[in-house]
Amino acid sequence: MLEVEVKKRRGAFMLDAQFELPTPGVVTLFGRSGCGKSTLVSIIAGLLQADTGRIALDGMTLLDTQAGIDIPVEKRRIGYVFQEARLFPHLSVLSNLRYAARRAPAKRVVSFDEVAALLDLGQLLRRRVHQLSGGERQRVAIGRALLSQPSLLLLDEPLAALDTARREEVLPYLESLRDRLAIPMVYVSHNYDEVLRLATYLVLMESGKTIAQGGLGEMSLNPDLRSIIGADAVGAILEGSALGTDSSGLTRIRVGTGELKVQAANIAAGAKLRVQLLARDLIVATEMPRALSVRNCLAGTVVAVSNDDSDSDLIRIDIGGNDIIARVTKAATRELALRSGLPVWALVKAVSLRARAI
């Protein structure tokens, strides 16, 4: 368990953050640029002093301003991957990695060979830092942080300085890091797509405050998310397991008591998957629809109707153990008399869904 509760004033800006991360896991600090995410991770690392607060990791207190405890950065055993990699330019890639390994505690979490294999660093070891591409730099930086044998890994927007292609090149490495190592991670991002792929736990931040937190599925329904990601990206995130692929190439995924059909290739039965159902892609019907091309027709009950903007409403529907949200026009809400308790069918095309392994 990572427990963080800190306050810091910086001029007119006030950071007031509180969150808890079940370990191991990936918590994403998510919010707009300038909301204090980076300040918060700097404080966790110890690079920045908090005015007051407490930070503890798996029972070990790293900071407690009341008790006068403040473990210095170099003794905290927290790996830090910076946005701009910060590799040492006077050393080769190998020497950068060794720099961390030499100063690491004797108790190993990962071995050099493991890290090199996990991040595909073999080809890069002999190179000098300035001969690396942006994506390669970040991979080396992640490897270097891992070789310091950290008990916590902080990643401060490690992909923000990369273009889309490079980002796609590094993301799979981060996913395998999450899946293969038991190191808890705090991942700072303002990119929702990265959150969807990496996070197990989400902390929302706005102007210096942590405003909401929870598991990704639960947080995907949080109304505070809309102002950060925009109305079009709002949608429930469901987790389920693949049942198999049928002859038409559709993969069936068990989600709660229901089932989703998704167009996805090469997914083994039993694989854990994450599917996002965008609110704008959902269609709500009050009668069982027939003769439609839509492959997913989920029976459920309206849980709540809430205002989205001047023209549309958000309809929250329980589809058997999981809630999803649909965005419909206010005219539709009126015409179908949508209200809490009403049995409905939610429709979504298989082609508009994407499943991701978790």
Place this chain on the structure above:
Amino acid sequence: MTWLSPSELEALHLSLSVATRSVLCSLPLAIAVAWLLTRRRFLGRTLLDAFVHLPLVLPPVVVGYLLLVLFGTRGPIGSWLQRSAGIELVFTRNGAALATAVMAFPLMVRAMRISLENVDRGLEEAARTLGAAALDRFATITLPLMLPGILAGAITAFSAALGEFGAVITFVSNVPGETRTLPLALYSALQTPNGDAAAARLAAMSLVLGLGGLLLSEWFARRVRRLLGR
């Protein structure tokens, strides 16, 4: 170098020896002062900064005179050094090295400060998160990254030490074989009848040394830049 007379060779040799001592002894102090002035905010920082730069604006004769007052046989520091360590500075090559070191010190500190200001502190932070404590960080990150400045400063200071005249002649006089460095020998040659040829040779020698120093410094700078990929 058969075309140099024994006394000219002696002056050349002495100059190199004085400049080497001067640079080697002032190097650690210059690094420390550059670090203090760049990285620390403390009371009297501006005063220290001004004090370090004083030799640049004072006439060298004044610096020599002040050294004589402080480090002379009856000066407070000079008499103490002689009593406790048996170090004599007046009329000796060590004294000449001290005078040249004081004169070249601001040049050395300047070069190091510029390179230290260019050292990305983010890299030191990164080293810190990897478990490197203060001295470790300084030795493995800061110092290697300011190496271009250290080399540039040392070479500039070395060249300046070779050429220092006023402070040297005032503090340690013009003793053949002990404090008569190249510029002093050149000056003496000009004071001697028929010394023109010797003066020309000594001047040519100074020119070659100066040019060599500049080329060497440029070569070093290029190598380091290539190493760092800048």
